[in-house]
Amino acid sequence: MCGIFGIVAAGKCDNLNILAANGLASLQHRGTESSGLVGSDGVTRDHVEIIKGHGLVRDVITEDNISKMDGQSIIIGHNRYSTAGKKKSGINCVQPFVVYTAMGTVAIAHNGELVDAKQKRTEVLHEGVGLSTDTDSELIAQMIAKAIALNVKCKYGQDIGDITRELAVTMSALNMSYSLLVMTFDRFYAIRDPFGNRPLCVGTVISKDGSPQAYIASSESCALPANAKLDFEVRPGEIVELSSDGIKSVWQMKPNTPLAMCIFEYVYFARNDSEIEGQQVQTVREECGKTMALEDDIEADIVGNVPDSSLSAAIGYASQSGITYEPVLHRNSYVGRSFIQPNDEMRQNAIKIKFGVLKKKVQNQRIVLVDDSIVRGNTMRTLVKMLRDAGAKEVHLRIASPPVKFPCFMGINIPTSQELIAAQKSIPEICEYVGADSVRYLSVDGLVSSVQKGIERTTNFSPGHCTACLTGKYPVPINM
Ligand SMILES: O=P(O)(O)OC[C@H]1O[C@H](OP(=O)(O)OP(=O)(O)O)[C@H](O)[C@@H]1O
Ligand SMILES: NC(=O)CC[C@H](N)C(=O)O
Ligand code: SF4
Ligand SMILES: [Mg+2]
Known part of the structure; x- marks a missing residue:
């Protein structure tokens, strides 16, 4: 299931690195194999700071190395529970993945597993892209890099941290399952697959004077600090942009997809206080x-x-x-x-x-x-x-x-x-x-019925849950 957490400063925010480390620690229950933080200073297009390692958040992000993230204005992080790729693989499987693209550095943190990873892997390899791991998450990073490269001409002179269209094209072409954070040099995106299989929410940290201090996207609301409010849960298929300017819904993919939120998030994975x-x-x-x-x-x-x-x-x-x-x-x-x-x-x-x-x-x-x-x-x-x-x-x-x-x-x-x-x-x-x-x-x-009893239904929304491991009814065809 993995935990993903991203934070961007609204203005000056001295403790962004601590907020990021604490957020990730609050998502420890979602993955204990490895952790990582990747930060951008909001200005430099081709440089990020990275802290990564195997083990628990407290072992990977320490008092000694957290200062590496000083001065960063955006940080995304990941706790891994591996589902794809070699389980004991090296440091290159530890997320967030960082790729250098035609428009600058992009980092991604992925929760979920691509059901069509095998086929996509073959496609990516046949396009001449060499992969450094056997995880599905790296494929997403490479596919985004390709979409950016294909659109590079119309991007020059424009707001180049904005990759909304490239993300919409890439992520619509992928099946389930993903909740994803994608960081460019000056913003990050929170994206949920159209089935809404994995959770993802967005919140705002409020400073003492009542103004926004930082904006957060997180797998679960339990990782929001005490002085934050939960703004909303990212809608299935929605792409949300978080930057120093605030939180903005920028795209809706495949709005009529039948929902398939993992029912096991309720049974076991998620924390009670989420x-x-x-x-x-x-x-x-x-x-x-x-x-x-x-x-x-x-x-x-x-x-x-x-x-x-x-x-x-x-x-x-x-x-x-x-x-x-x-x-x-x-x-x-x-x-x-x-x-x-x-x-x-x-x-x-x-x-x-x-x-x-x-x-x-x-x-x-x-x-x-x-x-x-x-x-x-x-x-x-x-x-x-x-x-x-x-x-x-x-x-x-x-x-x-x-x-x-x-x-x-x-x-x-x-x-x-x-x-x-x-x-x-x-x-x-x-x-x-x-x-x-x-x-x-x-x-x-x-x-x-216990899970759906308390969910508010509207004319545009009725709940839907994946129960495949219990019933054998998969939300999408699976090539076993
Ligand atoms: O039948 P099994 O294969 O043994 O798996 C099922 C057990 O594993 C989980 O607990 P886990 O220890 O992972 O976490 P928890 O302490 O949060 O309940 C789950 O809550 C069950 O207790
Ligand atoms: N459980 C997950 O969300 C895993 C993410 C990704 N498939 C990996 O193995 O790293
Ligand atoms: S309900 Fe079961 S099969 Fe469906 S996503 Fe969750 S764990 Fe997987
Ligand atoms: Mg248990």
């Missing part, structure tokens, strides 16, 4: 928990959850069912999210050291254990055993999303059904494999 489609993510998750309880009839003593992301669903389940919520597991906060680790060895290692059981709470208890999802089954297998070893009488798993049975090609690293436990086993087999007393999932209708 707003997506006008809804608090926490509230949607509570709603999922309530719906799950309405679909259920189990008798139990307590409701517990698998920290972190399922807490809200457990709260919803407990309030609807009337069964008391009790914390049953402690999550070591020094261990990252296991699902977004790049390989199974790292995922298994993370799970091993991540949880501790609250023994006195679970002894002799019939527990409803809520999690937001079972994907590969790694987490649940470990946890049910730990709870039983600690003396739990019964463990009933309640999963606040339907079984994940199909691969994702749009930005989540589940490329084959072989690795998905629900694609390989029936629900009774899963129950036996993880050692639970019962397993029950939220229905697809239950999830969709």
Whole structure:
């Protein structure tokens, strides 16, 4: 899924670099493999400052190197959760990508995955463009550079930081999925694919005197600083320009595309304190928990959850069912999210050291254990055993999303059904494999209705969500 964050100063803004680093740190949950910041001083057309590296934001952007971004008036950044390209590849896969184009330097930060990357890669290579990585995001950068080159004549003497048309041409020719930031020397653009598959929002940092201090585009609103307001979520297919002059919607691509916002952003990826489609993510998750309880009839003593992301669903389940919520597991906060680790060895290692059981709470208890999802089954297998070893009488798993049975090609690293436990086993087999007393999932209708319940509908807007990993119905044809 990746986190993208961009900021441009409205006027003088001494702490732009700190705001950028903090913003990226607030999107850490979207990717932990690598981070990067690229800055422009707003004047020089062929120079950018770059900080990049593997690891967490705090390891890559340090007190020592952040001063490199002093004096920059625009900065874009990226946290990577790799879906394309070699997972352990070198520094050249770390985003934002920087390309030197006919009109000056351009940097891009991409969240998503191009479903037609293979075909586009062949096209780009046959045009004589050499690529330095095997990621889909580099293709976008090269295609933008080409569009700029083709339009270069009519650009001389004009406002050359403006590449709206080049972006509209390039991005309309690409299928899903992308939420994208593109920086030229004096502005940056925030773009969402016409399906609206990945989230992207825009906000303004307000200074003490009430004037705008900086303008931000971010994967999620949780990364806006406390003195910022969320202006709007970028519309599917919209190109928004952010510069020292403010925020401007400059293009709308393919307005009649059926929406396919990733429903898993609500289930797992996004942070509870973010707003997506006008809804608090926490509230949607509570709603999922309530719906799950309405679909259920189990008798139990307590409701517990698998920290972190399922807490809200457990709260919803407990309030609807009337069964008391009790914390049953402690999550070591020094261990990252296991699902977004790049390989199974790292995922298994993370799970091993991540949880501790609250023994006195679970002894002799019939527990409803809520999690937001079972994907590969790694987490649940470990946890049910730990709870039983600690003396739990019964463990009933309640999963606040339907079984994940199909691969994702749009930005989540589940490329084959072989690795998905629900694609390989029936629900009774899963129950036996993880050692639970019962397993029950939220229905697809239950999830969709819980997610869409609070979305405001207008004559021009009705919601639409991708549920492909749950239903096998992909928003676009996939060449597997
Ligand atoms: O079935 P699996 O393949 O094990 O994956 C599913 C688990 O992974 C995720 O948690 P994760 O540890 O990534 O993050 P969290 O701490 O935010 O819940 C998700 O919330 C499930 O708990
Ligand atoms: N999860 C993502 O958004 C990944 C972005 C891009 N496809 C990469 O692998 O770097
Ligand atoms: S297939 Fe699943 S994870 Fe991928 S975009 Fe669709 S809902 Fe999201
Ligand atoms: Mg979890």
